[in-house]
Amino acid sequence: MNYIFAFFILAFCTMSFGITEHEAVLIAVDKNPSLKIEKISLQKDSLQFQSVKSDAGFQVLVAGTNLVELHPATQTSYTSAAGKVESTEKTLETAITGTISRQIPGGGSLSASLSGNSDKNFDSSDAAYTTTARVALSQPLLKNAWGNSNVDYAIKVGRITLSLSAEQFRQKVLDIVSNVRTAYWDWVLAAQTAAIRSTELAYAANQLDMQRNRFRVGEGTEMDTLSAALEHLRAQENLMNAEYEERSSRESLLLELNAGPLQLQTAEEPEIRLDPIPNTDSLFAIARENSSQLRVLDLTQNSLMLQYKKETNSLLPEVNIETGLNNTTYGTSFFKDDNATSARENIFDPYIGIRFSYDVLARKRRHARASASLSLASNDIDREQEIKQLQIDIRNFIDAWHQDSTKMIIRTAEVAIADKGYLQATEGFKLGTIDNLSLIKAKNDLITARLNLLTSRINLKKLEIAVDKATGNTLRRFNIATQ
Template sequence: MAPNRTIWILTGVFVLACTAAQAQVSDARIHELIRQAAEKVSQTDASVQPPVAGAAAQARPVVRLTLDEAVKLTLDRNLDIAVQRLNPEINDIAIASVRSVYSPTLTSTIGPQSVTQLPTSALQLGNNGTATINDTMTFNGGIAQSVPWGGGSFSLALNNFKRTTTSNNALFNPQFNSSLSFAYTQPLLRNFRIDSTRQQLQVTKINRDISDVQLRATVTNTLSNVRNAYWDYVFAVQSVEVAQKSVALAEQLVKDNQTRVEVGTMAPIDVVQAQSQAATARQNLAVAQQAMRTGELAVKRLIVSGTEDPNWSVQIDPVDRPDFVAQSIDVEAAVRRALNERTDLDIAKKNVTSNDVTLKFLSDQLKPQADFNVSYIPQGVGGTELFRDTSILGSPISRTENLGISNAFSTLLHNQYPQWTAQVNFSYPLGTSVQEANVARARVQLTQVQAQVKQIELQVATDVTNAAVTVESNGERVQAAQAARELAEKQLEAEQSKFEVGMSTNYNVIQSQRDLATAQNNELQAILNYRKSLVELERLQQTTLQNLNITVLTAGGGGGTAVRTTSGQ
């Protein structure tokens, strides 16, 4: 709005001057009108001065920040990295949860039981022809476990009970029974090579590896972002410096023109023109300061851990400046590195492995179920042995012998009464359309992710090649911008020299100042674009961490993940 007001003021001055000339007004009156216009322009200039944000910024503590320090702060405090760093730990917990299936399970049974049998047989009669009552106290304990190979499982149990009875035909009363039971089940077809637990465990491990790769990708992208943000901020700071120089040049021209007017070598209208240029320069300075503040916030967003972080409320002074050193790019080597290091390609390949595991599991489920079961149970008996004529039901007891519970364990250990089984259980469902459909779908999905790998490889090669071309192109632009800036400096010097001897106009000097400011900004922008194109090329190759000497340390099984800087940039 200020330039428009200036134009209107200049127009008014011109009209007044013409009117004064027609009315044959004195030169003193013309000078007075121009002075009033200059005062109004000065008031307009004051209205477009940069806001008090600069003063507020000076009140904040200043922290000098290098690019290396920004990278280290990002590794330590960036919230995106902090969030992603937890995902490997979450997957470690998931792996431990799946592995818990293979943890042994302890079992035990302790308690009494009383059974009164119906007198449906003479063998079941108790004393005086009453019903037989059996009281049993059980003490059982065992262990069961699934094994992580072959899909098998086993159980081992020690069973003990003490029984008292009112039966007239019992040979032990009380009776102690002990048995050691061992059983093993081994799948022979289905679930032998892979079962649901092993499939889930393999997929979970792959997901754990993917989370590590995703963390590396997050670190790489975040470091690329902070480096770009740092250079953007540096460009904004340098743009402010260029704008300040433009203001200084414009204000110096105003002073010089005022001096020339006072000595009578220049018309007063040239002072107004110079003041208009100074107002425009100050307006550009205000815009540059706003961009600098925005750039500072972009850097802080990446290097602080929250609004309570000390660096959030300080003023950051970027120390480093982007230099230009032309680099030759080996495109084939860059593409080769990208194909080896790209995290998205690595994730796609791991997805292929995961889908392949799922396909193997679903294909295995089409096989018949054939399980081999084997068990072996040595037994022992003890207690008070009752001797009677076993050929006669209910015969009286002739004598007793107290063997105790030790006899039960003795006969158990001597394996006097073994019991064993060995058998194969076979089953096959009639009609497997659902399982076959699952296999067909998994096979198509595997083909799809394999095609995605090739798609990503092609995209990687394309992106890296384009990035390399951009680096070379931006390098040429820097050289051209540097040459243009040098020519603009020489042009301004020439115009100022000619202006001092009266061979150039005030307008030409102002235009040369504008051209120099534009050339300086173009040079800064070209160098910034070159630096950012190098950062982008590193990001596309996924070589940022290697170039910055940063190592992402991973430790499965709950070990977590750490990011370590081995040396400075």
């Protein structure tokens, strides 16, 4: 099926508005508090993701265990052949360690550290220094290995969480813009209805004047005059109700705009253009790609699959290969001798080993994997149902578009016929060839035809709003960025 219509020009001849649909949308996007909260939430999620990613970077730690420890009076006593010997010493101990570590791809970790300890005796002026340099590499081979490491898993989940937050923000924008557009056209409908009802009152007043004049000259009956007066009262009531609806819809629009007191003035807006609508398959493909609900379900599917793989991996044995090098120096100074006779000892100690552990029962992990599997199945069902519902919605959109478009063509013709009929009835009434009831019917037919045409126009516009929301065209139409 090719495009059904290139576009419709929907002309509003009697009234237009100082605030356009586009201006209303921009005000709402700028002022809506819910949108501001969603923006803050998205920024927080972005910072949280950056925090998770930083776990895979370099970690630099400087620490001291009892960095400075003073022992002002350490008493020592022992008994020997010469008798009991007691001594009191004043010592100062210091310890400091610097470590650089980094998570490496595959779940391993690489670290390097340098530590120094000193022990100084103030009474004897003796001092002992220990310096230790370490380089270590740890690499899991099964559990928590490769893409299933805790850091890699956290980054993948964090990336999906950030995407979900961005999609929720996008959906919030779509909801707000669509609600504002709907409120705007509800106001247009109410204002246009009030304008038509005002015309109806003018017609009724004119008919009442003509009927009274006819009654005065003896060409009309009292019953016809009463009928015209009753019709005039009904027109007044219709206008009063329409003006109330206009005020109510205007307040609803202002509430959606959240812009405070804003005067909506009449202005020039001669037409409304409806974009062409593609065929069912094309529209469904666009909607399938842009559906926020399906995007959320797809992202949720990815997250659940990661969780399932992680839980499956957690059932494997923990086999880690560990290798490294320790170099320890003992002496009377750090790193180098103060003099040639000072005592010094150096220990060079490379090592390699394998660490193994296995939770044979792993009941908790097995239950967690089973739960993740069920969540995956449930999400699959939700996705299938959402796709089916989207297909139904698209078919309904196309059907409604055809129906409302046809109605608008018919009702445009009805207005033309009713307008001509009312003019002829008015002339006939003046000439006395048409009675009062026939003129009332012609007037009511014209007002009804105009109201029906107005309703068809607004219904088509609201259908466009629904299609825009389903296909994501709302953001493109108003050039709104959600990233």
